[in-house]
Amino acid sequence: MTFETRIERTLMAVVDRCKDPSAPKKLSAAIEYAVFPGGSRMRPRLCLSVAQACGDRNPSVAEAAAAAVELMHCASLVHDDLPCFDNAATRRGKPSVHSAFGQQIAVLAGDAILVLAYEALLDGAAECPELLVKLFRILSRSVGVPGGIIAGQAWEYEATLNLAVYHRAKTAALFNAAVQSGVVAAGSDPTQWRNFATRLGEAYQVADDLRDCLSTPEELGKPTGQDSLHERPSAVSALGVNASVKRLGCLIEDALASIPSCPGQDELKALIKTEMDRLTPRRRSTYAA
Amino acid sequence: MTFETRIERTLMAVVDRCKDPSAPKKLSAAIEYAVFPGGSRMRPRLCLSVAQACGDRNPSVAEAAAAAVELMHCASLVHDDLPCFDNAATRRGKPSVHSAFGQQIAVLAGDAILVLAYEALLDGAAECPELLVKLFRILSRSVGVPGGIIAGQAWEYEATLNLAVYHRAKTAALFNAAVQSGVVAAGSDPTQWRNFATRLGEAYQVADDLRDCLSTPEELGKPTGQDSLHERPSAVSALGVNASVKRLGCLIEDALASIPSCPGQDELKALIKTEMDRLTPRRRSTYAA
Numbered sequence: 001m002t003f004e005t006r007i008e009r010t011l012m013a014v015v016d017r018c019k020d021p022s023a024p025k026k027l028s029a030a031i032e033y034a035v036f037p038g039g040s041r042m043r044p045r046l047c048l049s050v051a052q053a054c055g056d057r058n059p060s061v062a063e064a065a066a067a068a069v070e071l072m073h074c075a076s077l078v079h080d081d082l083p084c085f086d087n088a089a090t091r092r093g094k095p096s097v098h099s100a101f102g103q104q105i106a107v108l109a110g111d112a113i114l115v116l117a118y119e120a121l122l123d124g125a126a127e128c129p130e131l132l133v134k135l136f137r138i139l140s141r142s143v144g145v146p147g148g149i150i151a152g153q154a155w156e157y158e159a160t161l162n163l164a165v166y167h168r169a170k171t172a173a174l175f176n177a178a179v180q181s182g183v184v185a186a187g188s189d190p191t192q193w194r195n196f197a198t199r200l201g202e203a204y205q206v207a208d209d210l211r212d213c214l215s216t217p218e219e220l221g222k223p224t225g226q227d228s229l230h231e232r233p234s235a236v237s238a239l240g241v242n243a244s245v246k247r248l249g250c251l252i253e254d255a256l257a258s259i260p261s262c263p264g265q266d267e268l269k270a271l272i273k274t275e276m277d278r279l280t281p282r283r284r285s286t287y288a289a
Numbered sequence: 290m291t292f293e294t295r296i297e298r299t300l301m302a303v304v305d306r307c308k309d310p311s312a313p314k315k316l317s318a319a320i321e322y323a324v325f326p327g328g329s330r331m332r333p334r335l336c337l338s339v340a341q342a343c344g345d346r347n348p349s350v351a352e353a354a355a356a357a358v359e360l361m362h363c364a365s366l367v368h369d370d371l372p373c374f375d376n377a378a379t380r381r382g383k384p385s386v387h388s389a390f391g392q393q394i395a396v397l398a399g400d401a402i403l404v405l406a407y408e409a410l411l412d413g414a415a416e417c418p419e420l421l422v423k424l425f426r427i428l429s430r431s432v433g434v435p436g437g438i439i440a441g442q443a444w445e446y447e448a449t450l451n452l453a454v455y456h457r458a459k460t461a462a463l464f465n466a467a468v469q470s471g472v473v474a475a476g477s478d479p480t481q482w483r484n485f486a487t488r489l490g491e492a493y494q495v496a497d498d499l500r501d502c503l504s505t506p507e508e509l510g511k512p513t514g515q516d517s518l519h520e521r522p523s524a525v526s527a528l529g530v531n532a533s534v535k536r537l538g539c540l541i542e543d544a545l546a547s548i549p550s551c552p553g554q555d556e557l558k559a560l561i562k563t564e565m566d567r568l569t570p571r572r573r574s575t576y577a578a
Contacts, residue, residue, distance in 0.1 A: 023435030024434075024440055026447060027446075028434065031434065085393060104446055112439045115434075115437070122429065129418030144401055145306070146311045150401045151313055154315065154394065
């Protein structure tokens with residue numbers, strides 16, 4: 001079964017519980033709308049790839065962990081798009097959740113998807129309580145305070161911030177959780193994977209900053225130029241386009257070099273290369289100098 | 290040690306992790322502000338009372354469960370007060386979180402406290418993975434979709450709703466979780482406690498509806514008359530004041546009669562009576578007819 005099938009099937013099973021006839025219909029619809037169709041599903045694919053590279057000893061636990069990480073990502077997108085934050089009218093090529101369902105349902109859908117992430121983990125890993133405890137800890141740290149994605153978003157409202165700390169929390173934390181969860185679900189030791197996860201998370205943030213600056217809304221399915229519009233710190237504003245592209249290349253090389261020795265090392269390397277190539281925006285002539 | 294001390298100590302320990310120097314300061318401050326000082330802490334006191342009535346075999350697990358339920362309640366208050374919902378300027382006798390910290394930090398603080406609830410449970414029950422799995426399930430059901438407090442709030446945006454279903458989700462679900470968690474933490478069987486929890490939750494909702502209609506903002510520390518202002522379904526709008534007071538009395542009697550036989554049955558009955566007496570608003574002469 002492909003990673004894609006495993007991810008969508010797991011997400012569908014957990015989102016289905018929200019479609020129970022006893023649930024309020026708008027909220028159920030908004031939850032499904034926020035989760036399907038997905039974007040690149042990069043984080044859950046990373047989780048399953050790493051689990052597979054480590055031998056994938058508990059495939060259903062890995063699937064639950066992958067779904068949980070993706071649901072946390074979906075929840076954060078719903079809230080980040082709200083008028084008080086990015087005020088983004090579109091997401092994944094369609095109206096954002098608050099544009100389609102109103103602000104109230106969007107706040108509640110974000111909250112509900114966050115809870116759903118924990119339920120996904122519980123559904124898939126309840127039979128392995130020891131793994132469940134570890135996975136709950138990894139997931140919570142990557143989302144909460146002090147160092148998770150919620151804290152990362154909150155850094156934007158501080159008078160001063162450290163770009164590395166901000167990016168680590170806002171983006172790398174959940175990548176880190178995807179990698180660590182994959183390793184833990186496969187019954188391996190996550191400490192060896194820390195460098196890989198950190199470099200990859202940072203690379204993704206730089207790629208995202210570059211895409212926000214160089215891509216079109218049609219290419220991304222969401223508004224672009226947001227970092228500059230919201231005066232948000234970004235790799236591009238700190239380093240410029242050319243140095244950011246160079247930095248991205250170095251981070252990808254570092255990430256690939258940090259993959260620990262494991263049975264599926266070569267397949268994982270190939271997947272990361274393809275993924276990062278897809279994410280690196282083609283520079284237009286105006287920026288090519 | 291009193292229930293109050295056990296609850297505040299557990300909440301402080303979990304909120305302290307958000308005050309790590311590496312966390313964004315406004316968010317940390319907003320989280321602490323939303324949790325302390327508390328309101329009546331009714332849900333965690335209920336959880337510990339029930340655990341004690343059942344023999345309190347795992348006191349630290351009961352404390353973790355009590356803190357988790359209270360944190361879910363605090364998170365819901367922060368989001369419910371937002372301008373797009375109740376637009377409440379005050380809560381617990383001081384400015385609401387969004388009034389004090391802005392909307393963005395309030396949305397993020399609500400999200401972070403929700404995650405913190407799971408972390409509280411994890412901290413206190415990680416040594417008892419089997420209990421942890423049960424408590425996670427109880428907590429998630431009481432908060433998420435289809436029947437938890439988030440779904441309860443979302444019912445307000447449906448064209449039609451059943452008042453009992455709405456109240457069960459909006460209020461009774463978390464009372465139910467407080468009771469069930471206390472029973473489970475003590476190692477007892479929660480099925481016998483279902484009627485008690487349901488009646489008590491419904492009683493609290495009726496009392497809350499009456500207080501919204503009959504009390505002053507000074508008495509409650511938050512705006513009153515909100516159900517009527519937001520055209521929200523309530524026991525008072527459905528039944529009128531007098532029938533609601535009568536219904537409240539019946540629900541309290543039913544709840545007390547539903548307490549299963551257990552070592553601390555009498556103490557629990559006394560506590561519920563005192564609590565419900567405190568919550569029942571004294572009727573003013575204009576309503577006394």
